[in-house]
């Protein structure tokens with residue numbers, strides 16, 4: 290029987306360096322593009338860079354470079370060319386015709402990885418939304434070229450067959466998904482309001498992809514007195530392991546508790562369509578009382594990664610939230626004398642310095658706690674047990690008039706129980 294063997298995607302990568310106009314390092318950027326290509330299942334045959342101040346409207350790179358790339362594709366037996374920037378539909382079409390090979394851009398590549406990783410309904414919907422929004426203005430660029438080789442990269446995911454349907458139907462689908470995402474969001478908002486009512490602070494982990502956000506979350510879950518193995522989130526050495534925000538309740542020894550939120554990671558040149566599509570689930574993190582910016586201290590490119598994170602947070606309107614920087618993977622950093630700004634150095638792998646991290650979190654989110662001494666009459670046993678269950682009671686005496694409790698409480702309980710204050 291004949292077996293259909295899909296040709297393994299083999300790609301030539303090309304980036305344009307516009308000199309001083311580019312604030313990022315082109316080599317760093319190309320290394321990252323290779324990692325993204327590998328994450329999408331492609332083999333990287335060659336990396337090419339063109340130094341050119343001005344973008345060529347029709348082909349993005351200059352015509353001489355197009356010839357060079359075409360030759361390189363032939364020489365290396367490649368079946369696709371991946372561009373480091375977002376291209377227009379016309380540019381993709383022109384380049385495919387000139388080089389006779391499938392052409393995709395960085396955005397399509399990232400969307401493709403998201404499509405592979407999406408597990409939950411919400412994540413799938415958001416990825417489809419981002420894909421459709423990317424494809425809509427480029428509809429004419431696809432079609433015939435779809436049959437080109439290249440292992441499906443750039444065309445995978447829930448949207449594949451939908452390329453053939455017309456714009457209007459796509460727009461209808463976009464509207465429909467938006468509605469569904471909004472619905473999910475509404476439920477989450479209700480949950481959030483409930484939490485806010487209980488005045489449980491929310492702490493969100495944000496940062497570059499693969500920095501260790503989920504690993505930190507898992508370490509803190511282990512330290513929680515309610516820590517359970519099944520509450521652990523997915524952590525893995527790959528780009529975009531997490532696409533969905535997840536929330537966990539962290540209860541500390543002194544019974545103080547907060548909600549910890551894990552979020553999707555960022556990457557440089559993160560496509561607008563993705564930022565937009567994921568805004569709905571990120572919004573939750575954006576209502577946090579504290580953002581923990583997780584940085585991979587062992588990655589030589591972490592300064593660039595920090596900048597990207599700041600940039601995306603700004604785009605999301607979250608740059609004003611209280612934020613602390615945490616330098617993770619410190620176990621991999623040889624030169625321990627290296628100082629990482631005024632952030633905290635930790636290792637989610639060894640648990641090093643997590644006591645400091647917790648101290649810091651506590652200091653920033655529980656500052657509304659007030660010291661109080663209550664004398665609760667025996668007739669109100671409910672209040673006594675409420676206080677014992679929810680707080681760490683530092684002193685408790687059974688007096689003739691009632692139970693004397695000395696403890697730190699939330700302001701709302703301080704006010705609510707003011708009649709018992711001593």
Ligand SMILES: Nc1nc2c(ncn2[C@@H]2O[C@H](COP(=O)(O)OP(=O)(O)OP(=O)(O)O)[C@@H](O)[C@H]2O)c(=O)[nH]1
Nearest residue numbers: 499500501502503504525526529530531554618637
């Ligand atoms: N050596 C070392 N490895 C770590 C540390 N923290 C995380 N890792 C590893 O780094 C990889 C990525 O960790 P994740 O927690 O999945 O990273 P993330 O920030 O959630 O990544 P995304 O979900 O993709 O955005 C995993 O292989 C972890 O085991 C650390 O402190 N030290």
Ligand SMILES: [Mg+2]
Nearest residue numbers: 502503530531
């Ligand atoms: Mg993660």
